[in-house]
Structures are given as C-alpha cells and as structure tokens.
Amino acid sequence: MATAAAPETGAYARVEGTRFFVVMAVVMSLTIVAGFVLHLAMGRSSFAVPWPYHLHGMIFMGWIGLYLAQHVSISTGNRSLHAGLGKLAYLFVPAMVASGTLIMIVVARRTGGPFFFHVSEFLWSNIMVLWCFGALAWWALRRRRYSGWHRRLMLCAMAILTGPGLGRLLPLPLMIPNSWLITTLATMIWPVIGIYADWHRDRRVHPAYRWGLSAYAATFAVSMALGYSPLGIAVTEWVIAGTPGADRPMEPFLPDGFTM
Numbered sequence: 001m002a003t004a005a006a007p008e009t010g011a012y013a014r015v016e017g018t019r020f021f022v023v024m025a026v027v028m029s030l031t032i033v034a035g036f037v038l039h040l041a042m043g044r045s046s047f048a049v050p051w052p053y054h055l056h057g058m059i060f061m062g063w064i065g066l067y068l069a070q071h072v073s074i075s076t077g078n079r080s081l082h083a084g085l086g087k088l089a090y091l092f093v094p095a096m097v098a099s100g101t102l103i104m105i106v107v108a109r110r111t112g113g114p115f116f117f118h119v120s121e122f123l124w125s126n127i128m129v130l131w132c133f134g135a136l137a138w139w140a141l142r143r144r145r146y147s148g149w150h151r152r153l154m155l156c157a158m159a160i161l162t163g164p165g166l167g168r169l170l171p172l173p174l175m176i177p178n179s180w181l182i183t184t185l186a187t188m189i190w191p192v193i194g195i196y197a198d199w200h201r202d203r204r205v206h207p208a209y210r211w212g213l214s215a216y217a218a219t220f221a222v223s224m225a226l227g228y229s230p231l232g233i234a235v236t237e238w239v240i241a242g243t244p245g246a247d248r249p250m251e252p253f254l255p256d257g258f259t260m
Contacts, residue, residue, distance in 0.1 A: 018075050020197050021151050025071040028162050028190060029064045035168030050110070056103040060161070063092050067158060089141055097134040101127050105239060112245035116172045116179040116252050119245065120236040124227035125180060125220065132219040133160040136212055149208045152194060156212025159190035176252045184220050188213065 039045040047054075066088055073082040104126045107113055113122035140153035166186045172179040191213045198205045226232040233250070240246045 020194075020201075021155065022071045022075045024155060024190065024194070025068055025158070028158055029068055031162050031169070032064060032165035035165030039168050050106065052099070052103050052106045056099045059092070059095050059099050063096055063161075066092060067154075086141070086144060089137070093134055093137045093141070097131060100130040104130070107245075108236070109240050109243040109245045112240065112248040114167075114172070114179075115248065115255055116176050118177070118180070118227070118252055119240065119248070119250050120233045121180050121224060121227040123236050123239065124232050125184070125223035128219055128223035128226075129160050129163070129184070129216070132216055133157045136160075136215060148206050152206050152208035153212050155194055156191050156209065156216060159187050160216060162190065163187045173254060173258065176254065179252060181224075188216065191216075 036045065066085060069085055070082060070089075073079075073085060104123055108119060108123045112119045136153050136157035140150050140157060143149040143153060163183055163186075167179075167183045170183065170186065172183065175182050191209055195205050195209050195213075198209065227236075236250075237246070
C-alpha cells in the first residue's frame with residue numbers, strides 16, 4: 001500500500017499540478033478568443049471602432065499571450081524565462097485596469113452597452129470586477145515565491161477575464177433580465193474546477209481559492225447593489241448624459257425585429 005501511494009506525492013504531484021494549470025490556462029484563453037472570433041465571423045463585431053477599443057484589445061490580448069507563455073515556460077522548467085516575463089505583468093496589470101475602465105465608459109457612452117444588459121449594471125459591475133481582477137493579479141504577483149498561492153490566485157483573476165468570451169458564446173439575449181448574472185456565474189466555474197482538482201488530488205483545498213473566489217463573489221454582489229441603487233443609477237445617467245448611450249432604455253431589452 002505504501003508503495004502504491006508513493007507516486008501521489010512529491011515530484012509526481014508537482015508535475016500533475018503544473019499540468020493542470022497549463023491546461024486551464026489554454027482552455028480559458030481559447031474561450032476568450034473563441035467568443036471574439038465567433039462574433040467577428042458572424043458580423044456582430046467590427047474593427048471599425050474608436051481607438052480605445054483597439055488599445056484595450058491589444059493590451060488584453062497581449063496579457064493572454066503573456067499568461068500562456070508563463071505557464072508554458074514554467075512547465076518546461078525554464079525558470080529564467082518565466083521570471084523575466086513575469087516582470088512584464090507588473091506593467092500589464094495596471095495598464096489593463098486603466099484601459100478596461102476607459103473602454104467601459106466609452107462603450108456606455110457610445111451604445112449604452114449590449115442591449116441585454118442593464119446600462120448601470122454593465123458600467124458598475126464591469127468596472128468593479130475588473131478592479132477585482134487587478135487586485136487578485138497583483139496579489140498573485142506579490143506571492144510569486146509561493147507557487148501554491150501564486151498560480152491559484154492568478155487563475156481566479158484570469159477567470160474574471162473570461163466573461164467577455166463566455167458572454168459571446170452564450171445566448172444572452174434569451175437570458176434577459178439575468179444575462180449579466182448568468183455570465184458572471186459562468187466565469188466562476190474555473191475556480192470551482194480548480195477546487196475540485198485540489199480535492200481530487202490532495203483531499204484538501206488550497207486557501208487561495210477560498211480567498212480568490214470569495215473576493216470575486218463579494219465584489220460582484222457589491223457592484224450589483226451599487227449599480228441598481230439610486231446613487232449608482234444617478235452616476236450612470238451622469239456618465240452617459242448627452243451621448244448616444246442615453247438614447248437606449250436603461251433596462252435590458254430586445255430590439256425590434258431581433259432574431260438570433
């Protein structure tokens with residue numbers, strides 16, 4: 001029995017753990033890319049948009065490339081490359097938070113956001129969970145010497161970024177008025193998978209998942225409360241006042257003649 005149990009610990013367990021995070025990085029990244037590619041292919045998205053869209057896209061796609069490169073480099077044992085690339089994350093994370101906040105305001109003012117989202121929930125919740133991503137990613141960077149914390153916190157942070165990809169793959173117009181809630185809950189499946197993997201492999205769950213997922217869930221709950229509060233709606237109305245975004249209903253709706 002002792003001999004049979006030995007492979008489950010030590011180097012074998014570390015290899016299995018690393019392989020899991022590489023697979024998760026690939027799947028989450030492909031989910032994001034697939035959502036955008038699908039909408040481009042169906043003509044629902046276009047490159048004919050103002051410059052903040054392009055800036056946002058370049059920064060976030062650059063992050064996906066960095067995220068994948070970090071997992072591949074550490075899985076192949078190239079620690080020097082991993083450490084070198086990791087320094088770029090200290091530049092990417094604040095750039096993502098800044099450009100992401102900018103694009104949410106631009107979209108709200110330009111169109112009011114996707115028609116299947118409430119304008120105020122779109123503005124408040126998107127911005128707040130983006131800042132939650134920034135906090136979790138920064139925390140993960142500060143814990144880079146502790147791989148258990150580092151890669152799990154980063155997985156929780158990356159899960160937040162899968163929202164736009166998942167949202168483009170799900171039939172969100174059919175999910176009104178809960179489209180944003182469903183999208184957000186769908187992104188939480190990634191940390192849940194991580195929790196299951198921990199339990200299946202080690203019969204325990206690393207506390208990084210509890211902290212990361214709890215922070216995400218709490219941020220989302222607060223953002224929804226603020227977004228639907230009189231203060232939140234007043235701020236949203238102030239942001240979009242005098243712009244095309246103010247011409248659409250505040251509540252989610254189906255445009256006349258809409259078809260899937």
